[in-house]
Amino acid sequence: GAVVSQHPSWVICKSGTSVKIECRSLDFQATTMFWYRQFPKQSLMLMATSNEGSKATYEQGVEKDKFLINHASLTLSTLTVTSAHPEDSSFYICSALGQYGNEKLFFGSGTQLSVL
Amino acid sequence: GENVEQHPSTLSVQEGDSAVIKCTYSDSASNYFPWYKQELGKRPQLIIDIRSNVGEKKDQRIAVTLNKTAKHFSLHITETQPEDSAVYFCAASKRAQKLVFGQGTRLTINP
Numbered sequence: 001g002a003v004v005s006q007h008p009s010w011v012i013c014k015s016g017t018s019v020k021i022e023c024r025s026l027d028f029q030a031t032t033m034f035w036y037r038q039f040p041k042q043s044l045m046l047m048a049t050s051n052e053g054s055k056a057t058y059e060q061g062v063e064k065d066k067f068l069i070n071h072a073s074l075t076l077s078t079l080t081v082t083s084a085h086p087e088d089s090s091f092y093i094c095s096a097l098g099q100y101g102n103e104k105l106f107f108g109s110g111t112q113l114s115v116l
Numbered sequence: 117g118e119n120v121e122q123h124p125s126t127l128s129v130q131e132g133d134s135a136v137i138k139c140t141y142s143d144s145a146s147n148y149f150p151w152y153k154q155e156l157g158k159r160p161q162l163i164i165d166i167r168s169n170v171g172e173k174k175d176q177r178i179a180v181t182l183n184k185t186a187k188h189f190s191l192h193i194t195e196t197q198p199e200d201s202a203v204y205f206c207a208a209s210k211r212a213q214k215l216v217f218g219q220g221t222r223l224t225i226n227p
Contacts, residue, residue: 034214043205043217044160093159105150105215107159 002028004096006108013084014116021079021111023094029074030096034105035067038091050077084115118143120208122218130226135196137221139206140188146208149182149189150215154203163204164191193223201225 003026013019023033031052036044048069049057056069068080077096081088094108119142129135141149147168152160166173166180166189173180177196182189193200203222207215 041222043219046214046216049214091157104162104165107161109159110157112157 002026002096002104002106004030004094004106004108006094006111008111009109010112010114012114012116015085016083018080018082019084019113021081021092021094021113023077023079023096023108025075025096025106028096030077031074032097033071033077034095034097035069035077035079036093036095038093038110040091044093047079081113084113086115089113089115118146118208118210118216120206120216120218122206122221124221125219126222126224128224128226129196131196131198133196135191135193135200135223135225137191137204137206137223138188139190139208139218140186141208141216142187143208143210144184144187145210148209149180150207151178151180151191152205152207152217154205154220160205196225198225198227 005024005026007022011019033050035047037047038044046059047062050069050071052071052074058064066082071077091110091112093110095105122139150165151163153163154160164175164178164180166182177194179192201224203220205220206218209215
């Protein structure tokens with residue numbers, strides 16, 4: 001199956017700093033990637049849809065200036081949490097959609113962000 | 117937009133018994149319904165999926181049924197084992213578009 005790599009797997013940062021999370025599709029080209037956030041014991045909530053070469057589409061209530069998404073190539077999307085605050089602490093997971101519109105989603109391993 | 121409701125939120129069954137998790141969706145245009153299993157701190161793993169042109173799909177101990185008219189689909193796990201304990205999520209989408217997830221079901225298999 002397709003492999004999606006996500007780094008880092010966990011990160012601890014001070015309040016006010018920025019954190020970048022990378023999501024790579026290793027053996028396929030992903031035209032579309034999705035970024036989810038998951039709070040403890042809750043479901044996955046879609047934050048934004050990232051399309052290669054264009055601006056990301058954010059879900060309602062998600063601040064685009066706080067969660068910067070870049071999808072510069074067919075194998076890499078990045079999420080930068082800017083000026084992180086403790087309430088941003090969460091499990092962030094990326095997922096990738098195959099190049100030919102295959103609706104199967106392949107998830108990264110997730111990033112546990114803790115903001116002190 | 118699409119809304120997916122999942123029940124129950126928690127489910128506890130004896131090892132060897134069957135477990136059933138149900139989901140309903142709101143958008144009749146949705147045509148892809150995957151189920152994911154997520155263990156604590158891990159990524160969701162796709163365990164089975166079904167498309168709207170199929171009413172039932174089975175893979176060993178796991179089966180999914182879909183009722184398009186009623187807009188609901190269910191996950192069935194037979195002969196449950198301790199390693200089936202996890203959180204299960206249903207989801208729905210229109211082709212190649214974003215998935216909307218249900219709230220999740222925490223399944224516990226009691227030995």
